[in-house]
Structure formats: structure tokens, C-alpha cells
Amino acid sequence: MGLTRALAVAATLLPLACGGADGSADVADTTHVAEVGLPTVHAGELTVSRIVAPAPVADGPMALYLEVANGGAAADTLLGATVAGASASLHETTDGSMRPVARLPIPAGATVALRPGGLHGMIEGLAAAPAPGDTLRATLRFARAGEVAIAAPVVAYAELERRLGAGAHAGH
């Protein structure tokens, strides 16, 4: 499964940004804090974990990191994310260059990670920049699982590697 994840991530090289801003639902009741101190949300066969967003610096863009594990027998696809009052898109950094990702396949049995140096959500246009300690609410849109509301703890960039623990960076 770990290998599948690595390959799935490596195989995801898709065009076009997604996004929009049509409000976000309340966070699911199943939200809890995992052992790494970051929330986990269950939605059907999907588990979204290691949700975290570094506080933007000098009103730069905001990144969103998370992992999606598909425990079901059917593949799903992450179609995009929405954040109220902002635009959200999905990107992948490869060798220092960034490409938009329109659809992110989540194969059955696989875990796909958005983490520093690899895939990330990018949020732009927030009226007020969140600070460490704040919570960023977003809604993920999946082809099968539908909308999944998440609440990302906002942390300083310097805290990211500690909060994400082992595997804090893509490819390492």
C-alpha cells in the first residue's frame, strides 16, 4: 500500500486548476485529533488525515496539506476544494516547478498525500490571513464521496515538519 501511494502520487500529473468559493459545511462529527496532533475526518470509505495549513507569510498564498486514504474497493477522485471567500486549487511541485492538478485519483486501497514539496492545496484571496492557532475551514469535493468538510489547524511554517512527523516532506 505504501508503494501504491508513492506510485499514485508520482503518476498524478494533470492539467488545470480547480476551485471556487461556494461556502463550506460544518466539520463532520467524526473529526478527532490523531496521534500526530492533526485532525482526521472519516467520510464513507475515505479517511482524510494529517490536515494542516501553514500560516501565510506576508499575505502570500496559503498551502493546505492532508492525506486521503481510500479504504474502499472503488477508486475515488479528488475534484477540488473550496474555501469560503477565497479561491482554492490543487498543485504539484516537481523538481521546483509547480503544476496545477485538476483531478487527483485516489485509487482503491491507496493513500495519497498532499505534503510539502509534492502535492498541495493552494488558497489565495483570503480577506484576512490566518495566523498560527487559527483554523482554516475547507470543503473537499470527491467524485464518489461527495463533499467532505475539514478544519485545518493553522501552524507556522517552522512547525510543519514537527507536526507532520515522519514523512513530513514528499519524497523523503
Added chain:
Amino acid sequence: MSALRRAVGAVALAVAAACMPASGDAPPPATGFAGVTLVTPLEKPAGTFTTMHGEPYDLRAETRGSVTLLFFGYTHCPDVCPVHMANLAAVLRQAEPEVRSRVKVVFVTTDPARDTPERLRTWLGAFDPTFVGLVGPDSLVREAQVTVNVAPAFKQPMPGTDPDSAYAVGHAAQVIAFSPTDDRAHVLYPFGTRQQDWAADLPKLVAHEWD
């Protein structure tokens, strides 16, 4: 899990290899650095840039005798640039004064259209106000990247967004560490370098005598 480790290890090696000068040389000697040790050291880029305070900055003259950590990036970068800068700032805050005083972090913008001196001051200052933000003519910045063997940065329009304001910039992801003694770079720090790696390596970068 071991399969994943192997796969990831292979990718990491490929990335590390891509960072290194193309050559068929033997693997680099074990030096005890957490960073990637270069077989062929890199020369420090020459030329006079302009600091984020508007002053001329002769890179070689200003950084001679210091461990110089050179990075090419841009402030609208969501991921690689702020992680490197934040990790360096956090480690330098904890470093012994005799180490801290011997290290200069130099950030050369690859996005001069948006990275005004004022914006560089705000952005870099949020990490550490002693970090040196440099702008230069495109030709000088390009030449500097060629000197250290990284692919020159390029503008990447993002579909569906304003190409004049919402683009990304492709750029090298590694920090290049120049020695205070011979003014050349012997060690690279790819993206993914952790704070503990910096904390272990900075004193060695200050003290190590290269052959």
C-alpha cells in the same frame, strides 16, 4: 514498507543526483554532512546585486568568510521557499552565537516583477530580518543560477488565472552552502532537509576545512 523506502530512496537519489554536477565521478566521500556532498565544488556566483534595502551587494565580497546559504526563490511560493526559510530561521535562532555570526542566508528572487524590495523586506523579515534579500538584472540572476549548476527559474502561467499576477515560478529547490574558507560550495541541501539536519551541519559548515 521496505518497498516504499526503496522506491522513495531511489527517487531521493535521483533528485540528489539531479542536483549535482553531471559527471561520472565516484560517489562523494563520506564527510558526515547531512546535506548532499558534491564531488565537484561550485564557484560562488560573481556580480553586484541590489539588496532589499536598495544598496549594492557584491555577493563574493559581502559574503567572503561566512558560511553562505544561497537560495533562489520567490515570495509568492506556497511551499518550498517558506519551508526552507522558516527551518533555517528556527535553527539559527537556536544556534550558538559563534555559529550564528558566521552564517549568512542569501535569498535571490527569481520573480523581480512581484518581489519588490519592500515585499522582500516584509516576507524575509517575517522569518529573520538578517536574511539578505537580493534582486538583480535578469541576466545576472540567470548567470548566478548557471554558475551553481541549477536550472534557471522560469515563469509558469497557471491556467484560468491572470498571467500577469497569478503565475508560479519554477525554480531550484535546494539551498547551496558555500564554505567560509575556500568560498566554494561543497554541500547542497535539497528540499526536505529537516531542522535537525541544519542544526547538525551548520557548525560543521563553519569549521570544516575542505581539501
